[in-house]
Amino acid sequence: MNSYRRKAAILIALVSAVLAIIASSAASFVARENAEHATVQLAVEESRRMIGQFDIGDLNGPDGQAVATRAARALAGGLFEVAEIYDRNGELLAEWNTGEGERLQAQIDEHEGLQSRQPDYQGLYLPDGRWVLRVFVPLYGDQPADAAPTAYFEGVRVVPDWQRQNMLGTTLTAALMAALAAIACGLAIYPIVVHLNNENDRKSRDLLKSHIALLEAMGKAVAKRDSDTGDHNYRVTNIAMAIGEKLDLADKPMRALLSGALLHDVGKIGVPDRILLKPGRLDDQEMALMRSHVPQGEDIVDGIPSLDEARDVIACHHEKWDGTGYPRGLAGEDIPLSARIFAVADVFDALCSPRPYKDAMSFETAWGIIRDDAGSHFDPRVVEAFRPIARKLHEQHFGRNGGRSREILERGIAKYFF
Known part of the structure; x- marks a missing residue:
């Protein structure tokens, strides 16, 4: 697995895990809310059905307390452990508890009055870990829907373990399905991302190869004008690359160095052959x-973003x-x-290569000039980096095993550009 695929797999896995956590948490919350709401709705419908058997219009009359007591008694012991009936003003008319309900009352806070026109509830956890639902139901009797409630019912129900387990199972199932869906999406997306990247990488490589071929062709065309072979560009680029490696240049500045080396003399396209190939010393005008x-080289690459990184070498x-x-x-x-x-x-390279106006120098002579010009012509740190590799580079490019400059450059381009 290459570095991109590894990174893509890690990122997609992380995103999938985060989405799985978020989705499962959301699904868990929604499933729990739905289960809780269903339980409450059942309690509301049952309480209304039971109270519907009584004439709640009488709750506010002289027999209201007796009617409320019968209704509360009917409701307690079924769905509810505690059943309380209030009049339209929120005053308690009747209360009926099971034995469990009496114990619950000691653990539940008193309500603060009932004024809502819609059913409401509270989910409460008792100190012993049990979960209870406290349901508030406005009662209208035969009154129109927009009228004020005739009375109020409050019921407290302990949710049994089997129902809690069922709700927990539903919640966990929803959470698991959401998590699996997020993970499945990640698994489905990964090969698509890799395919698209491979396609993009292939196109990028083709474009980069064309770019490098252009650099090489331009540099070689110029090099052939003032030397016996176009290998000059290959040699100087390889030597510069070797020095850059000794100085631990990072990939990006190394690419800039290689691009600049290939195009360093591109401006010589504008220099007449009579000057470029003159065997003798040039006068001041020449x-x-x-x-x-x-400056002509700078003008050539000016405004071409892909050649901009070569500017420093061309200009300086x-x-x-x-x-x-x-x-x-x-x-x-x-x-x-x-x-x-x-x-x-x-x-x-200029010292070690034959030119129309001079012969090639020996390694010792060429190195001596480079060494002696450290601190005047050359950066001493660069010369020091060049010192231990100079003879090997001379043998590679000018000795019996010379002529491998193109092959060496191809390996360097593959390393730093691809």
Whole structure:
């Protein structure tokens, strides 16, 4: 499993777990509320049915207490352990308790009056762990629905263990189903996400390959104008990459370094061949034209987001540590690190390669120049990083086993771009 799939699996699993917890909690709450509501509705309907057998219109007359007592007695012992009847003003008319109801009364607070026109209830947990429902039912008798209640009924019911177990089972089932649904969604989404990512990754790789091929082609086209082979670009990019690795460059700055190395001299497209290939020393005017390849290179990549990361190397690879370089005369750490790294790679390759105006130098001569120019032309820290790998790089690119620059670069591109 690659890193993306592992991350996707972990994230989807975490999201699924969170959704499972949220969904199961919500489902548990809704299931419990529904079960509780169903129990209350049963109690309300039963209380109304039983009271309907009595003439509750008489509750407010001279025989109201007797009628209320008969109604309370009828209700207690069935669904309710405590049954109380109140008149329209909320005054207690009658109360009837079972033996259990008398014990419950000592554990339940007195109500604060009944004024609601709709049935209501309270769910209470007793100190001994039992769960009771306290039901409040307004009674209308033959009065119209918009009239004030004729009387009120209050009943207290202990929910039996079997009913609680049934409610708990319903709640757990709902919670489990919700959790499984969330997990199933995660399992279903994962392969879709992986497929879409693979497709996007394939397209991105194709686009990136085209981008790198463009960098390579542009750099190689320029390199062939002032050297015997286009391998110059491969060599300087590999040398710069090796120095960057010694300096522990992260992936992003390494990609910027490689892109800049491939395009470092792209501005030479605008330099005439008579100057670019002149075998002798350039005069001041010719040198000015040669140096113009830096701003021309910047202009070429300007406004192209995919080439923007190459800008530092293109713009600053001829700057010098002591500030005597061009075109801006930057010094020290004001010069971007990628340009300081590339400067060492570029000069080393130029010293070790034959050109129309000179022969290739030996490793010892080329390294001696690089070493001696540390602190003036080059960043001493970069030269120090280059020192232990310089001979090996010379053998790879200029010795008997030379010619493998393209192969080495392909491995570097695969490592840092893919």
